[in-house]
Amino acid sequence: MSMVTTYLSWALLVLGGFLCVSGSxxxxxxxxxxxxxxxxxxxxxxxxGMILVGLMLQAPTWIVFGKLVMILVFVLLTSPTAGHALAKAALHSGLKPLLPGKGGKIDADPRPSAGGV
Amino acid sequence: MFTAAAIAVLVAMALALVRAYAGPTLYDRILAVNVFGTKTVLLIAIVGFLTGRPEFLDIVMVYALMNFITVIGILRFFEYSVSHASANSETIKEQ
Amino acid sequence: MKIQTLSLTLLLIIFWLLNSGLFKPLIFILGAFSVVLVLFISSRMKVIDEESQPLHLTKNIPAYYAWLLKELVMSNIKVVSTIWQGHLQLQPALTTIKMDHLSDMGKVIYANSISLTPGTVTTDVTENSITVHALDKSSITDIQSGAMEARVRKLDN
Amino acid sequence: MESFIHIIILSMLVTTAAAIVRVKDLFAVTMLAGIYGLLSASFFVLMDAHDVAFTEAAVGAGISTLLILTTLSMTGRFEKAAENPKSNYKPALALTLVTVTGALLIYGTQDMPAFGAADAPVQTHVVPRYLNDSATEIDIPNVVASVLASYRGYDTFGEVVVIFTAGIGVLALIMSTVSTAPVALRASMEEHVILRIVSKMLIPLILIFGLYVQFHGEYGPGGGFQAGVIFASAFFLYAMLFGLTAARKVVNSNWVQALAALGVLLYGSVGVLAMINGGNFLDYNFLAQDDVHGQHMGILFVELGVGITVASVMIIIFFTFSTHQQRDGEPD
Known part of the structure; x- marks a missing residue:
């Protein structure tokens, strides 16, 4: 494996890890x-996607590579579907989304830096 | 580098756990479980590489499939319970 | 035999080989048996049709995914910067957007592409409209501009 | 580094368990239990117990959440005992019992050998034989499968019978309260276009993946138990989307019940066949000309029997529960 793919894989893993934490x-x-x-x-x-592609770049055999691709395809197919089903169910059960008034903004976090950077 | 990614995923898991506990609505909890499932997929995949035994990917595949079925099952459950007097107290019922 | 059955058979064989990676006679026999059994159950379930095997899409889908990946990265940057904002100020919106007729498959691609890009989630799809919840109002304007819809429409035909 | 990850996961397990105790909403408890399953599977992976992790992935985190939810829809969502003064709710008693048991267990660990110690009984008793001789006696890469299906064939047979009995138990308990009149089911999710199409794409792949796990138990993690659950989950998904009536048309209940018994029968027959050929019950060496071939055949059929029974029982339990739930859920 060339150095370039190794570095690329590391970069993807670290960036993916950062996105994971951000999401949570x-x-x-x-x-x-x-x-x-x-x-x-x-x-x-x-x-x-980033973490799985990062792993793919270091896959020791083509089987591992193939399985990672399949997992990625599954996740990309199921996660928006599950998300949509969840949002639809929540909305239809009467859960009201928080919406700002005309042109206003929601000041959701009155304490700066709470849980933030 | 695998370790760094694994720790990032673990931190994300811990935060999702807080959301699952705190709620407040049941949809938040479902969302937290869903996120937790995706994180587990990533964690097991990374750990497989960390220990040098990537054949664990079969387990990851099961998760990727099961996570979806579980979420659909949970939603299905609520379709029934809305007509079943025990509609949830945390969300407003449809008028 | 329908063309969809053929493509599903091919898909199942590829799936089996990719997972198994073992080239032994016994495994091949078991694999053939498994493929036939799955085909039998699937046809009993009536899940083999142009909805589950959208062959007409295969030609144009790579270009679409490349474009979607770019959109995905852009919207991720936006959402992540919102998350790490020191002082949260959000302008979420829930809007129903009109759209012209799309096939069921087209609707699925469109709705899932919207859900896949962070910052927007499809909450409802009907015959001629799509309801979207967005983290920021500007994302709604982006969808209303119709760039994604046009691409899906091109794919669908 | 790895022990650091162990500590994080174990402390998350403890936190989740504490949360499960504290929360009163049974639905939230189910969600947290699902997370508990996911965490334990991750931990099993870290401990290199990948067959266990696989089972936990399929059963603990997936199917049991679904089954608990269907149970909840029959019983109600909130703990009632605490509010009702007349109930026999005595937390102090249970807490004392648990504390004493826990203290005894912790006291007991003092006598246990250190984790991974070379002179621990687990390393010196039968395990060396399994690990050293499995390659020549049975010749399959996954030692866990050879222990499960061959060395410990009796135990596994017992487990399959237990699962079969559980299926019969559910049928006997719940069927008696449900009339056999056909239930009109609104397949409310069928008009849900996105779910319908995505699931249609997934179902054949889930089925083939289940069969792959079934037939590759000798080479990697997996085997009959996990495969049965994965295979059945495709039917769950189908039933949830297209309704029970449609699902019952695809799988005839009588067939499934017959298959559940057939799986156990297949397992037992392999054992009896070995006896007919002059060996002991479940001694696969007598199934073919040479020992290794016999072992391979024995394990293949035994695992198939396990898979058939597990899948059928899972389908029986889920369908029976859902039928019951539907009748209760029907608006008056």
Whole structure:
């Protein structure tokens, strides 16, 4: 394996790990279910993709590579579907999303730096 | 590098656990479990490489499939219980 | 035999070989048996049709995914920067957007692409509209511009 | 470094367990139990127990969550005991019992050998034989499979019978309260276009993956138990989306019940066949001309029997539960 793929793989793993943590921080910080959902989808898509591609670059055999590809395809197919089903169910059961008034913004985090950087 | 990624995933798991415990609505909990499942997929995949035995990917595949079925099952459960007087107290029922 | 059955058979064989990676006579026999059994159950379940085997998409899908990947990265950067904001100020929105007729498959690709990009989630799909919850109002404007819809439409035909 | 990860996962396990005790909403408990399953599977992977992790992945985190939920929909979502003064709710008694048992267990660990110690009984008793001779006696890469299906064939036979009995138990308990009148089911998720199409794509792949796990138990993690659960879960997904009536058309209940028994029968027959050929019960060496071939055949059929029984029993339990739940859930 060349140095380039190794470095690329490391970069993807670290970046993916950072996105994972970001997604979960968003899951904690955001004010209501619907906004949290957006934070969760950060980790489901790009973070999963980056980490799995990072692993693919270091796959020792073609079988491992193939399995990682299949896992990625499954995740990319199922996670938006599950997310959509969840959002639809929540909305239909009467859970109201938090929405700002005309032109206003939600000041969701009155204490700066709480749970943040 | 695998270790760094594994620790990042673990931190993310711990945060999702807090959300699963705190709720407040049941949909938050379902979301947290779903996120937790995705994290487990990643953790097991990384750990497989960390220990140099990537054949664990079969387990990861099972998770990727099971996670979906579980979420659908949970949602299905609520379709039944809405008509079943025990509608949840945390969300407002549809008028 | 329907073309969909053929493509599913091929898919199942590839899936088996990729997972197994063993080239032994016994495993081949068991694999053939498994493929036949799955085909039998699938046809009883009536899940083999153009919905589950969208062959008409195969030609244009790589270009679409390349474009979607770019969108994915852009919206990820946006959402991640919102998450790490010191002082959270959000403008979430829930909007129903009109759209012209799409096939069921087209709807699935469209809705899932919207859900896949962070910052937007499809909450409902009907015959001529799609309801989207967005973390930020600007994402709604992006969808309303119709760039994604046009691409899905091109794919669908 | 690895022990650091162990500590993190173990402390998350403890936290989850504490949360499960504290939360009163049984639905939240189910969700947390699902997380507990996911965590224990990760821990098993770290401990190199990948067959156990595989089972936990399929059963603990997936199917049991579904089954607990269907049970909840029959019983109600909140713990009632605490509010009702007349109930026999005595937490102090249970707590004392648990504390004493826990203290005894911790006291007991004092006498246990250190983890991984070379002179521990687990390393000196029968395990060396399994590890050293499995390659020549049975000749399959996954020693766990050879222990499970061959060296400990009796135990596994017992387990299959237990699962079969559980299926019969569920049928006997719940069927008696359900009339056999056909239930009109609204397949409410069928008009859910996205779920419908994605699931249609997934179902054949889940089925073939289940069969792959079934037939590769000798080479990697997996085998009849896990395969049965994965295979059955495809039917669960189908039933949840297209309704029970449609699912019952695909799989005839009588066939499934017959198959559940057939799996156990297949396992037993392999044992009897070995006896007919002059060996002991389940001694696969007598199944073919040479020992290794006999072992291979024996394990293949025994695992198949396990898979058939597990899948059928899972389908029986899920269908019976859902039928019951549907009748209860029907608006008056």
């Amino acid at each position: 921080v968003g899951l904690l910080r955001f004010p209501d279910f619907f906004t949290r959902m957006h934070a969760a989808s950060v980790t489901d898509t790009l973070a999963t």
